[in-house]
Amino acid sequence: MxxxxxxxxxxxxxxxxxxxxxxxxxxxxxxxxxxxxxxxxxxxxxxxxxxxxxxxxxxxxxxxxxxxxxxxxxxxxxxxxxxxxxxxxxxxxxxxxxxxxxxxxxLPRTSLPPLVPSEITLAMEITMASDLVKAEVERLQMPLDQVFPEAWDYGRDSENEYDRKVQVFMYARNPETNHPESNVYAFPLDFLVILDMTKEEVESVQHLPLGASASKNRSQNTVRKTGKPIEPEYVHELQSHSMRKSVKPLQVIQPEGPGFQASGNLIEWEKWRFRVGFNWREGMTLHDVTLDGREVLYRIALSEMSVPYGDPRAPLHRKSAFDLGTYGAGYTANNLGLGCDCLGVIKYLDGNLVESDGRAYTSKNVICIHEVDAGIQWKHTNLNTGKAVVVRRRQLHLQMIITVANYEYAFYFILDQSGEIMFETLATGILSTTPIDPEETKKCRFGTRVASGVLAPYHQHIFNLRIDPCIDGDGNSVEVIDSVPMPLDEDNPYGIGYVTESRTVSRSGTEQLDAEKGRVFKIVNPNRINATSGQPVGYKLVPIVSQRALAHPTSWHARRSQFGSAPVWITKYRDHELYAAGNYTNQSDGDDGLQAYVARDEPVENQDIVLWHTFSFTHNPRPEDFPVMPCETARVVLKPNGFFDFNPTLDVPPSNQCFNKSVSYEESKNQAGMQTSGQEVPCCKTKAKIHRVEG
Amino acid sequence: MxxxxxxxxxxxxxxxxxxxxxxxxxxxxxxxxxxxxxxxxxxxxxxxxxxxxxxxxxxxxxxxxxxxxxxxxxxxxxxxxxxxxxxxxxxxxxxxxxxxxxxxxxLPRTSLPPLVPSEITLAMEITMASDLVKAEVERLQMPLDQVFPEAWDYGRDSENEYDRKVQVFMYARNPETNHPESNVYAFPLDFLVILDMTKEEVESVQHLPLGASASKNRSQNTVRKTGKPIEPEYVHELQSHSMRKSVKPLQVIQPEGPGFQASGNLIEWEKWRFRVGFNWREGMTLHDVTLDGREVLYRIALSEMSVPYGDPRAPLHRKSAFDLGTYGAGYTANNLGLGCDCLGVIKYLDGNLVESDGRAYTSKNVICIHEVDAGIQWKHTNLNTGKAVVVRRRQLHLQMIITVANYEYAFYFILDQSGEIMFETLATGILSTTPIDPEETKKCRFGTRVASGVLAPYHQHIFNLRIDPCIDGDGNSVEVIDSVPMPLDEDNPYGIGYVTESRTVSRSGTEQLDAEKGRVFKIVNPNRINATSGQPVGYKLVPIVSQRALAHPTSWHARRSQFGSAPVWITKYRDHELYAAGNYTNQSDGDDGLQAYVARDEPVENQDIVLWHTFSFTHNPRPEDFPVMPCETARVVLKPNGFFDFNPTLDVPPSNQCFNKSVSYEESKNQAGMQTSGQEVPCCKTKAKIHRVEG
The missing domain is CATH 3.10.450.40 (Nuclear Transport Factor 2; Chain: A,)
Structure with missing residues (x-):
């Protein structure tokens, strides 16, 4: 080669x-x-x-x-x-x-650097060494080695509050086992610790509310200190029940190797070509994405993620995390493992980060890349001849998984042969919990009881995906296209007609979704006309329809995450303007971010533009989300819409048995262990029931 | 055994x-x-x-x-x-x-039996034998053997119109090849044929409008009769370009056989147990669905599907098909093939139907069942110890694919280990087209030009999924739950609190979606209380957020598909009340169906209830959808929400390399052909970057 x-x-x-x-x-x-x-x-x-x-x-x-x-x-x-x-x-x-x-x-005092792993470790050490904390643990009559401190960003409580702080939520291991792998979120303690990180000391200990409302006095009841009856644990070795035996192996085999080529961080796959970036903040980024030699995206990455909690009781009202800007998706990226996180042939990429002393280190396997068979791409049976043609849908998945304290998020960029680019978010991990007086649980309307005396408060996960397009070259616009009924008139005498109404966004600003109008956002290049449709070439955004940020506009949650107030933002491109909630999110005051970028009121028609899509999970916990949460997923799709003159997957070979080597249930049952059928089953020659009529 | x-x-x-x-x-x-x-x-x-x-x-x-x-x-x-x-x-x-x-x-004259394959064949024969049709083909100076008739249900044009009719859209094969597999939808002819099916003769020939509006006179321009430049064909053998060589084999291997047990139509898989039904109308149905011995659903099936077109020009204003009630998803079900439609170990089920003479016949492989690895079910890394636990998400997919004239739909019931039941719809196949004067194309606002002189009109695909629950036994209710901000008051002094507001539906009727309120529909059993949450056990519906039917309420499209006017319908159960648009949809007048069922205004709280979910694709064709359409998918999810006391997948064994046998990119590149690594890579013991702090 x-x-x-x-x-x-x-x-x-x-x-x-x-x-x-x-x-x-x-x-x-x-x-x-x-x-x-x-x-x-x-x-x-x-x-x-x-x-x-x-x-x-x-x-x-x-x-x-x-x-x-x-x-x-x-x-x-x-x-x-x-x-x-x-x-x-x-x-x-x-x-x-x-x-x-x-x-x-x-940096101005208003711009605080992120809360990175080395500082989190330091915060945990300060906490556990503190006499104030030891006194609280003694009050609870609990051995100190059972206690687990979890450091979070402090958030914000008032104007002009820029001293560097960390808040530490306190948990304990299961008192029955004190096992290091026990699920500490089943044992939340009734106090949190505020650290002054400039002085590197505990500033105060604050007791948590145990009643069902902010205005109610604190209950006398205190935290649970029994693990009986045995709590559900997520770590298999600690579970009291046995594992189910019914799950049989399912492996993905690629006998001729992967279909993609990785040359360093340059990836080529099925006419796609792009570069994978990695940094401490966004983690995985994609750059210079082209398809069949034509430009599609200059850059795409998750730009921010905010997790505001809805528990109104002080001091929990500050609970809110910027998982990218403050914790860093690069710092929190998991080191993925062969056979754990994906099936098939996997390419791993490492990432480089720095320690607090400035020394660089490599975090292994922070991104993985592999192919997935995603079912059927297209199929048609010619009823006149009975001939069926099926083409399967092969995808390339790029995955990063981050652990931010209790929660896990997996992020995927998914490309397919039809020109789609998807961004998928998968939320899993463990609910962040707080203690509650068992007597009060029933009255609580902002959380779910997940165990006796343990409340999982409602919260939102608010994401922003930054899409920097260059659809077929320079000069892009956003069209907002609605499907609307025609009026009942001479052009629509039977009342069944409907048409599209299109508007081009002219100035930077926000746009609303409107599912009732079938609203579509199309990024077009007005300088290139599709030969088939006669319309500008374009890609459409298939947004995630979700709830806006729920916090009151005057609250710190809302002020600091203004990108959560609208689902679509359009800005004129500026270098290094990459983050929906601004450059410095730790203890931020909300002055920087998308609301400031759109306020420049710049022209965005046939310009170098950026489209930012905000979407959310409103996460009102289920009992099923504990002690670990089955994944919640959502997917944004960028889909060619008049980018190609016709279906770009016509040249993907048809699906057949010689290639796919499926096995019938009966054969498999008879010969468990033998993998492939000796006989080649004639494929895709299905005889349809409707009969041929000669013209 | x-x-x-x-x-x-x-x-x-x-x-x-x-x-x-x-x-x-x-x-x-x-x-x-x-x-x-x-x-x-x-x-x-x-x-x-x-x-x-x-x-x-x-x-x-x-x-x-x-x-x-x-x-x-x-x-x-x-x-x-x-x-x-x-x-x-x-x-x-x-x-x-x-x-x-x-x-x-x-049957009353208002109830017309469906349009089944044998009658479609008859209609095509009548058409091609007709002198009226032959005269039209002669007018077009086209050989008769190039012509392809496509029989559709007639629809409805006026009150009291109950004579049995069929309309036939006329197409031609590519004149350059006249190949039987050529894509006839690239050559729509300029007339349609109305058949009187009682007399079994052509009633009339109607010329199609070629202008861009209903009120404009018909253009003099006529249909295209050249296939040059060569049209994109979807059948690989007819394509002018060569196939891409980049797609390498990807096979699913299940060395110990499938994880499910099929005893006739009884399927048992991962604590699920249910029966698969099949009939001429709905095709695949699921019955008596239980999970870990607890009842979940009595019955679930797609109940109806309507495809109203938005082209307002007569006679195309009648174009609208009920793909279940009129064509029958059982009759139109594909005979699936090993290696074509799925990967892995596949169980096929046959279905039985009748010919017009009453003889029964078997349609082979109309349903297939197989397992899928759907990525990660849950993951958590304990940052204190570095231990990561991953459980993969195994699913059972039941698939049926139907071909209704030009279009294909694949329907999936998908079950997973966490208790989710999904219904996925995949639309593919070929756009239905109509001729248009090339000069007029630009003015047309209700369709997309997909080739010179060929218009693909806008249309909707409106689906209704009928969910007959028995969540943990008898007596179910529907709760409508919104997430709403708390008022700014003493219980929410910081403005960040939000709560859920719940309302139980008391009488049969319709409900609206409200993404801005994060609205959730929960089917609960008020007679069973979840031990963890203290709330009634339940499942939530994660609906598809989509556009309602666009046709004017007075139009026949709207009157006949009233189920398209609201996304959620709740009725009290009645035997054999199964179909959203009524029992007889062929040429229906719209008197029967969901609107009639809810009008009984019955109590639905703690009753035997049925939940019907309507969702749609508003399909304004893309050039990329021709000559065959990359799949468009949408998924409804039923998700346990307080059905279990905790995560029901805790006993699923962890994901590891010994089980999954993934291969690294580098190893695969070096040893293409060798499948599994000799070395067992230690798995899920990732050393995380955040350091352990001893409590």
């Missing part, structure tokens, strides 16, 4: 879109360190690729795809660093190609 | 829910024939199981599941038969156990 030009370039030096390498991260943090006196102790929060400006990168990518070569843009790393035990923080851009610091900006 | 009592009973005589056997159908039609003088020529439209009354069947099923035995209800067959070449039709119930006719009712 001869290497392609792209591969040669990749081998020589990193591609402008390659994630930061270990060397680059170390170079960057070392250069940052040199900006400070040697006795200044720094705390490195995060570092990752600072993507080149579009006006530089896009010509490069276009030339590269055309087999030409332009000068490689310099590689830059963005470092977020603070002076330890002070409120001073900095955003530094380092040119690692030239090994120079390009810019160093001290 | 010792047979269970159920199997012994099944072997002895058919189960009350088994589909009609060949013998039973032949016995029934013979007994029907004896009701008429021997010189009367009968036309048998359809015959199938007449299910026992619930008050008889339900105790039988309960006893059977308890291992007891009650007297077997008599087997009855319902036969729809007409006297050929007359408007006289009959519905006959035959007791085939006793071999007696139980009832014979002459």
């Amino acid at each position: 001869t290497p392609t030009q792209t591969e040669i370039v990749s081998a020589a030096c990193p591609h402008p879109l390659d994630p930061a390498s270990i060397d680059e991260l170390n170079t960057a943090t070392e250069l940052v360190r040199k900006q400070f006196d040697s006795d200044v102790k720094l705390f490195f929060y995060a570092a990752g690729l600072h993507e080149p400006a579009k006006k530089i990168l896009r010509p490069f990518l276009q030339a590269e795809r055309a087999g030409k070569y332009l000068n490689m843009p310099a590689r830059e790393i963005c470092v977020i660093v603070g002076i330890a035990r002070t409120p001073r923080n900095f955003e530094v851009i380092v040119n690692v190609t030239e090994k120079v610091v390009k810019s160093l900006v001290e | 010792t047979p269970t009592q159920t199997e012994i009973v099944s072997a002895a005589c058919p189960h009350p829910l088994d589909p009609a056997s060949i013998d039973e159908l032949n016995t029934a039609t013979e007994l029907v024939r004896k009701q008429f003088d021997s010189d009367v020529k009968l036309f048998f439209y359809a015959a199938g199981l007449h299910e026992p009354a619930k008050k008889i069947l339900r105790p039988f099923l309960q006893a059977e599941r308890a291992g007891k035995y009650l007297n077997m209800p008599a087997r009855e067959i319902c036969v729809i038969v007409g006297i050929a070449r007359t408007p006289r039709n009959f519905e006959v119930i035959v007791n085939v156990t006793e071999k007696v006719v139980k009832s014979l009712v002459e």
Whole structure:
């Protein structure tokens, strides 16, 4: 196999879109360190690729795809660093190609760096060493080694509150076992701990409300300290019942290997070509997505995710997490395992991150890529001849799974042969719980009882997907298309006619869904006309229809997650404007983010635009969601709509038995162990019941 | 293996829910024939199981599941038969156990039997033999053997119009090839044919409008008669381009055989137990669905499907099909093929139908059943210890695919281990087209140009799923639950609180969706309380959010498909009330159906109730949908919500490499051909990045 030009370039030096390498991260943090006196102790929060400006990168990518070569843009790393035990923080851009610091900006006090794993560990240590905490545990007559602290971002409670804080929810292991794998969320303690992270000490202990309403006095009843009757545990070894034996192996075999080619982070599959990025914040990103040589997307990634809780009782009213901006989907990405998270032939990609001391490290297998058979792509039986043709639907799945404290989220980019790009969200993991007086449970209207004295409060998961399109090149617009009945008149005398009404969005702003009008959002390129339809080429967004953020507009939940107030946002592109809730979400005041971007009121017709889709799960827990939650899924689809002149999967070979080697139930029952039928069953020659009529 | 009592009973005589056997159908039609003088020529439209009354069947099923035995209800067959070449039709119930006719009712003139394959064949023959048609084909200077007639139900045009009619849309094969597999929908002719099916002759030929509006005079331009440039064909052999070579085999291997047990039509899988039915009208039905020994559903099936077209120009304004009530999903069910329609180990079920002369025949492989790995069911990583636990999501898929003229629909019932029951609809096949003056195309607002002179009109696919629940036994109610913000007051001082508001539906009627309120419909059994939540046990409906029927309420499209006017309908159960658009949909006047059932205004709280969910695709064709349409899918989910005390999949063994035998990309590339790794990769022991803190 001869290497392609792209591969040669990749081998020589990193591609402008390659994630930061270990060397680059170390170079960057070392250069940052040199900006400070040697006795200044720094705390490195995060570092990752600072993507080149579009006006530089896009010509490069276009030339590269055309087999030409332009000068490689310099590689830059963005470092977020603070002076330890002070409120001073900095955003530094380092040119690692030239090994120079390009810019160093001290962040305003309103911009707090994220809450990263090393600080979470520190917070847990401070908590467990605290005499205040020990006194609370003693009050509960509980051994200290049974206690489990879970550090969360502090949230926000008032204006002008910028001291760096962490709140720690307190749980205990099952007192019957004190097993390290026991489900601590079945044993929430009745206090939380506020840490001052500048002083690195406990600021206060706050007792949790145990009554069913915010205005009711705290109940005298206290936390549960018995694990009897044995709680349902999610870890198999701790379960009291035996495993079901009925699940038989089901394996995916790809005898000729995978259908995709991975050259570094460049993936080619079924006429698709794109680059996979990875950074501490968004985790997986896709770039320069083309199909059959035509541009579709410049960049796509989940931009933010907010989880506001609906329990109104102080101090739980601050409970709300920005899982991307504050915790970092890259930092929280799981190290995926062969045979655990996917079936078939799996390509894994690693990701590089930094420790708080600036040292870079590799997180293994943070992204996996594999093919999936998703059933039928299309089928038709010619009733006149009886001939049936089936083409199956092969997909490429790119997966990342993050663990943010109690919850897990799996995120998938899914491409198929028909030109669809899907973003799927899967929520699982464990409910965050709080104690409640058992007598009060019935009166509680903002949570579900999941065990005696344990409440799982209602909450929302609010996601925003950032779609930076370049549908068939430069100059895109968004059309809002409704299907509406024609009026009863001479053009519609029988009352059955309906038509589409289309409007092109002219200025940056928000749009509403309208299922009753069958509303469709189409990203079009008005400069390219589809030869078949005579309309501009385009892709449509099939949005997730869901509930907006429920918190009152004046509340901190709402102010900090304004992207949750509308399902569709359209902005004019700006470099490094990537995050729906703004650049710094930890203890944010809500001044930055989508509402600020659209307020520029810019033209978005035939422009370089970005479409942002907000969707949510309103998660009112079920008993079935405990002690671990069966996945909840939702899928956004980008679907070609007049991008192609006709069905782009016509050249996918038909589905048949020689290729698919299915086995009949009866044969399988008779010969369990033998895999494939010796006989080749004639396929797709079904004799239909309707008879041929000669014309 | 010792047979269970159920199997012994099944072997002895058919189960009350088994589909009609060949013998039973032949016995029934013979007994029907004896009701008429021997010189009367009968036309048998359809015959199938007449299910026992619930008050008889339900105790039988309960006893059977308890291992007891009650007297077997008599087997009855319902036969729809007409006297050929007359408007006289009959519905006959035959007791085939006793071999007696139980009832014979002459149908009112307003109830026309369905349009079944044998009559469609007859209609095509009448058309092609007609001098009127031959004259039209001559006018078009087209060889007759190039012409393809497609018979559709006539629809309805006015009050008191009950003469049995068929309309025939006319197409031609590609004139360049005249190949029998060519895509005729690329060559729509400019006339349709109305048949009088009582006289068995052509009643009239009607010319189609070629202009862009109903009020405009017909254009002089005529149909296309050239296939150049070569049209995209969907049949691979006819395509001008070569097949892509990039798709590599992906096979599903189940070395220990399937995880389900099929004993006749009784299926047992992962604690689920249910019976699969099949009849000419609904095709696949599920009955007596229990989970871990607890009742969930008495019966579930797609009840109706209507496809109204939005092209307002006469005579196309009648274009609208009831694919179940008029064509019959059983009659139009595909004979599925091993390796074509599914992967893995497949169980096929046959179905029995009758010819117009009353002879029964078997349609092979009309339903298939197989397991699917649907990714991750749940996962959690304990950040304190680094231990990750993953359980995969195994599903059982039951599939039926129907071909109704141009279109294909695949219908799936999908069960999973977490108690979910899904109904998935997949639409594919070919767009129904009509000719248009190429000059007029741009002005047309109710269709998409898919080729020169060829318009694919806008239309809706409106489905209704009938859910007959018995959640944990008798007496069910429907709760409508909204998630709403709390008012800003002393109980919600921070404005972040939200609660659920619940209302129990008391009388039969319709309900609206409300995504902005996160509205959920919960079917509960108020007589059983969930031990964990303290609420009644229940299942929630996750509806498909879609557009209502667009036709004007006074139009025939709307009057005949009133079930399309609301997404949720709740009725009190009545025996044999199964169809959303009424019992006889062919040329129906809209008097029968859901609107009539709910008008009884019956109590539905803690009653035997039925929930009917209407959903739609508003299908404004894309160029990509031609010459064959990539699948469009939608899924309704019934999800346990307080049915279980905790996650019912805790006892599903964890996912690991020993079981799943995945292969790394690199290993696969190195050893394409070798399937499984020799080394056992340690699995699910991922070392997480967040560090353990000892309490």
